[in-house]
Amino acid sequence: AQSVTQPDIHITVSEGASLELRCNYSYGATPYLFWYVQSPGQGLQLLLKYFSGDTLVQGIKGFEAEFKRSQSSFNLRKPSVHWSDAAEYFCAVRMNKLTFGKGTLLTVNP
Amino acid sequence: KAGVTQTPRYLIKTRGQQVTLSCSPISGHRSVSWYQQTPGQGLQFLFEYFSETQRNKGNFPGRFSGRQFSNSRSEMNVSTLELGDSALYLCASSFLAGMDEQFFGPGTRLTVL
Numbered sequence A: 001a002q003s004v005t006q007p008d009i010h011i012t013v014s015e016g017a018s019l020e021l022r023c024n025y026s027y028g029a030t031p032y033l034f035w036y037v038q039s040p041g042q043g044l045q046l047l048l049k050y051f052s053g054d055t056l057v058q059g060i061k062g063f064e065a066e067f068k069r070s071q072s073s074f075n076l077r078k079p080s081v082h083w084s085d086a087a088e089y090f091c092a093v094r095m096n097k098l099t100f101g102k103g104t105l106l107t108v109n110p
Numbered sequence B: 001k002a003g004v005t006q007t008p009r010y011l012i013k014t015r016g017q018q019v020t021l022s023c024s025p026i027s028g029h030r031s032v033s034w035y036q037q038t039p040g041q042g043l044q045f046l047f048e049y050f051s052e053t054q055r056n057k058g059n060f061p062g063r064f065s066g067r068q069f070s071n072s073r074s075e076m077n078v079s080t081l082e083l084g085d086s087a088l089y090l091c092a093s094s095f096l097a098g099m100d101e102q103f104f105g106p107g108t109r110l111t112v113l
Helices: none
Strands: A003-005 A010-014 A019-021 A024-026 A032-038 A044-050 A056-058 A064-068 A073-078 A087-095 A097-100 A104-109 B005-007 B010-013 B019-024 B031-038 B042-050 B053-057 B064-068 B074-078 B087-094 B108-112
Touching: A003 A087, A003 A097, A010 A019, A019 A104, A024 A073, A032 A064, A032 A073, A044 A056, A044 A064, A044 A073, A073 A087, A097 B031, A097 B042, B005 B087, B010 B019, B019 B087, B019 B108, B031 B074, B042 B064, B042 B074, B053 B064, B074 B087
Parallel strands: A010 A104, B010 B108
Antiparallel strands: A003 A024, A019 A073, A032 A044, A032 A087, A056 A064, A064 A073, A087 A097, A087 A104, B005 B019, B019 B074, B031 B042, B031 B087, B042 B053, B064 B074, B087 B108
């Protein structure tokens, strides 16, 4: 069965610092990969996706993610975090249904 | 283009009752999926509908059911509510079923007392 692991439950960074959120997936083939962000009480907003091709994908709000097939990873990065980036981030894989990781809560210190 | 809309946004029910939630997908999208989000279990897939047919189903009891109408709008129903059904129910739409990117609505917060 497909699974997604986000090893970090909670990450705290200072505003302006760089950010990397980790995601590993387990699946026989390369699934479609996504990162979503959720603010409190809100639905999920799609940040970026990987279907095929270039392994470095750009998303909205200055986020990017790199797909590494050998490591079954799809880590999310941002060079400089803004206070408004504080939210919960979910990595997901899709092969018929979306399977989500447990999420990483990001706190941004001023 | 309007996003995915869900009604109602908040709902309070008591154990044993039933509830119906509604979802209107993005215009042109024919696939609608439902997810349950709880603090303990996280985001879990309920089912997906495409062209009025259920294409995929998650591991939920038969009390959870859904349907899709010819205009792609979808409803999900939960019968005989239990306390553990308290959750945020999210609807997502996509143009295609199975592999396409999904866009989420704001969710319906269901509280079962």
